[in-house]
Amino acid sequence: MFSCKSAALLLFLVGLTACGDNMFPSGTDKRPVIQSGSSGSSVTQKAPDFSVSDTNYATVTLASSLSGKKGAVIYFTMWCPVCDSHMSSMRTSIIPSFSDVNFFLVDYLSGSVAESAASASANGYAGGVFTTLVDINHTLTSNFNGTMGTTVVVDSAGIVRMNEDYRDGTNLRTILTALP
Amino acid sequence: MKQETLSIITAALLAGAATLFPAQSQAASCCGGGSAASLTVPKYATAVADLSFDAELYDGYWNQNRKHIADPSGSDLKQYRMNMGAGYRFATDWQTSISLPYIWNDNKYSGVSSQTNGLGDMTVSLTYELSDDNSAWKVRDIGDMIPGVSLGLSFLLPTGLSPYDNQESSFDITGRGFYRLDGTLLIEKTIRPWNISLALAYGTYLERSINREYGKYVEPYKKDLGDRFSASLSTGYTYILGTGGDSIAGSVSYTYMKEADASFNGKRDSGSGFDKQSLGLAVTYSNNDSNWSIRTGWNHAVKQNGWGQNFPTTNVLSVGVRYVFL
Numbered sequence: 001m002f003s004c005k006s007a008a009l010l011l012f013l014v015g016l017t018a019c020g021d022n023m024f025p026s027g028t029d030k031r032p033v034i035q036s037g038s039s040g041s042s043v044t045q046k047a048p049d050f051s052v053s054d055t056n057y058a059t060v061t062l063a064s065s066l067s068g069k070k071g072a073v074i075y076f077t078m079w080c081p082v083c084d085s086h087m088s089s090m091r092t093s094i095i096p097s098f099s100d101v102n103f104f105l106v107d108y109l110s111g112s113v114a115e116s117a118a119s120a121s122a123n124g125y126a127g128g129v130f131t132t133l134v135d136i137n138h139t140l141t142s143n144f145n146g147t148m149g150t151t152v153v154v155d156s157a158g159i160v161r162m163n164e165d166y167r168d169g170t171n172l173r174t175i176l177t178a179l180p
Numbered sequence: 181m182k183q184e185t186l187s188i189i190t191a192a193l194l195a196g197a198a199t200l201f202p203a204q205s206q207a208a209s210c211c212g213g214g215s216a217a218s219l220t221v222p223k224y225a226t227a228v229a230d231l232s233f234d235a236e237l238y239d240g241y242w243n244q245n246r247k248h249i250a251d252p253s254g255s256d257l258k259q260y261r262m263n264m265g266a267g268y269r270f271a272t273d274w275q276t277s278i279s280l281p282y283i284w285n286d287n288k289y290s291g292v293s294s295q296t297n298g299l300g301d302m303t304v305s306l307t308y309e310l311s312d313d314n315s316a317w318k319v320r321d322i323g324d325m326i327p328g329v330s331l332g333l334s335f336l337l338p339t340g341l342s343p344y345d346n347q348e349s350s351f352d353i354t355g356r357g358f359y360r361l362d363g364t365l366l367i368e369k370t371i372r373p374w375n376i377s378l379a380l381a382y383g384t385y386l387e388r389s390i391n392r393e394y395g396k397y398v399e400p401y402k403k404d405l406g407d408r409f410s411a412s413l414s415t416g417y418t419y420i421l422g423t424g425g426d427s428i429a430g431s432v433s434y435t436y437m438k439e440a441d442a443s444f445n446g447k448r449d450s451g452s453g454f455d456k457q458s459l460g461l462a463v464t465y466s467n468n469d470s471n472w473s474i475r476t477g478w479n480h481a482v483k484q485n486g487w488g489q490n491f492p493t494t495n496v497l498s499v500g501v502r503y504v505f506l
Contacts, residue, residue, distance in 0.1 A: 021345055022338035022357040027389030030397040042396075078289075078350070079252050081241040081490045085451050088244045109252055111290035119252040123243070136291055147394050148350035165343065165393040167401075168449035 041144040041163055047154045048143040055117035055132045062158060065102055070179040071155045072102045074133075075166065076146035078109050079119045086149055086166040087125060093169050095129045098176050106146060108135040155179050219267035219277040219305070220330075220366075223312060225471075225504045230265040230279075232475075232500030239481075239495065242488035244451060254290030259283060261300065263500075273309040278302065283340070283354040294351035300340040301355040307332035307364075315370040327369040334381070336360040348395040358405050359386040373418040375431075383408045387443075406440025406453050414460070425468040433460035435479075454490035456481060462498075471504040 032042070039046045049062045065072040075090065077083040087105065095103055105125060110116035116134040120126040135141055144152050144163060153162035153175050162175045221228050238257035240250045251257060260283070267277035281300035287293065313328030340355015341347050362383035369376055387404035391397060416431030438455035441448050462477035479496040481488065 021392065022340075022342050022355065022388075025344070025357075025388040026391050027400045027402070028391055029400050030391055031399065032397065079249075081243065081454065081492060084241070084243045084249075085490055089451055109255070109289035109291050111254065111292075115253050115290050122252075123249055138292070145348065145394070145396060147348065150394070163396065164398045167403075167444045168447065168452070170444070170447065 041152070041160060043160050043163055045160050047158050047160050050139050050143055052133045052135055052139060053113055055113060055120055055126070055134060057113055060131070060133055062154070065104065066154065066156050066158065069102050069156065070100045071153055071161065071176070072104060073172070073176070074104045074106055074140065074144065074152040074154070076106045076108060076141065076148060076150040078148045079107070079123050080148065082149060084123065087130070089169050091129060094172055094176070097173070101176055101179070103130050105130045105132045106135050106140050107132055108138055108141045108146065110134060111136060219265045219279060220307070221267040221269045221275040221277070222504055223309070225506050226269050227505040228267045228502055230500060230502045232263045232498055234261040234263065235497045236261070237495045239483060239493050241492045242490065244490055246489045247485050248483055248493060252289060256288040258286040260286065275307050277305045280339070285351055285354070287351050294349065296352045298341045298352070298354040302337045302339045303334055304337070305332055305334040313368055313370055315372060317372045319371060327367050330366040332364040332366070334362040334364055336362070343394055344390050344392055346392070346395050350394070356405070358388060360384065360408070361386070374415070375418070376415040379412045381410045402445050404443045406442055408437070408439040410435065410437040427466050429464045429466070431462045433462070435460065454488070456488040456491045471506060472502060474501050475499070
């Protein structure tokens with residue numbers, strides 16, 4: 001007999017199926033087909049231009065970030081433990097092997113250059129191998145759909161080679177190694 | 181109601197409350213969602229209903245080197261949780277429970293602010309009571325020293341919003357996106373008015389496929405989080421109010437939690453694990469006539485170097501109410 005309890009249980013289970021992709025994870029590749037030569041944040045697209053200040057009040061643009069290098073890595077940080085583990089991993093395992101690539105941290109939380117510089121310093125990332133960009137107007141965040149841990153690689157021609165969450169550095173290393 | 185029955189109910193209510201507070205807080209808008217603690221149905225009751233509210237206040241984090249780092253200047257990071265739970269005893273020594281949090285993230289930095297909310301990760305539990313605690317007033321023989329021992333299985337379901345949903349910002353996250361199966365062991369002993377309990381849990385996540393991160397589809401891969409161990413030791417004192425059997429119980433607790441490194445496509449991601457130590461205080465008022473109890477608690481992560489690694493430092497303030505169905 002279909003009781004009220006059964007109906008409530010069924011309703012509950014149906015409700016759970018609406019909880020997103022986590023209940024039934026998918027391994028299907030659903031990456032959209034990208035039109036060649038288009039501009040945007042997806043891999044193979046031409047990276048959108050930007051102009052932001054770094055923590056030394058110098059202006060950094062897409063062109064200047066790539067100048068004289070094989071490419072640029074742009075990592076979005078919120079000065080949190082997950083970010084620290086990623087940045088620490090990059091600093092010790094990736095950056096020493098790629099002197100021909102610029103590495104940037106994007107601080108999209110601070111409302112001023114001074115505050116961003118203070119955060120970079122407090123977290124141990126000031127004046128080192130990273131240049132911290134202060135995304136006060138959220139230009140970079142918007143251009144690259146960035147959030148905590150987003151890691152973008154742009155090659156010297158301005159083409160996006162990677163745009164994904166930082167994992168263990170394996171993908172990043174592979175992509176940087178393959179830069180022309 | 182006889183005094184003996186009142187005492188049993190009081191002890192049972194307190195035992196239930198005691199197992200709720202040592203639970204590890206694990207929510208963070210930067211690090212993935214919260215989960216409510218499992219519930220305990222008192223031995224002589226058939227069910228419990230529980231509602232609690234947590235306010236988790238963020239106060240920096242421990243980095244890779246176990247050094248405490250302050251949050252950015254001008255930031256104010258909070259998470260609020262409403263935990264709804266129910267437990268049911270379906271046999272003399274067996275019980276099951278379910279708990280579900282609803283989460284509000286409230287993050288303010290000098291350059292951005294965000295308020296989001298959503299369902300958290302749900303927990304269902306099955307517990308077997310291996311031995312009962314007689315909760316003696318005085319130890320007369322060795323039998324009075326036998327502790328209550330419970331073994332359990334707890335299953336965490338990823339009902340919250342995770343980075344692998346269609347959420348574009350980490351501020352929206354209310355869950356970690358993984359199933360986890362925990363084995364639990366609870367040992368507790370009451371020699372009135374004192375009690376002590378030890379709660380142990382070991383859990384393993386189920387590896388999952390991922391094809392989307394923060395709303396962006398990516399090349400599919402497999403990810404697994406590291407095994408999680410937690411241990412919580414608490415001790416408390418119960419003060420009986422007057423002759424009616426109402427009581428106030430206070431407890432202090434110490435909790436250690438560690439999660440091992442995650443892995444991607446089967447390869448360990450060194451440095452991604454974390455650990456945390458915290459201290460807790462809890463006060464519970466129990467009323468025998470109406471079978472309810474109210475409680476408040478404070479879970480404090482010590483803001484000092486060495487008390488954690490790769491994890492946020494937080495204070496959790498809690499209030500809760502529980503009703504026991506006899």
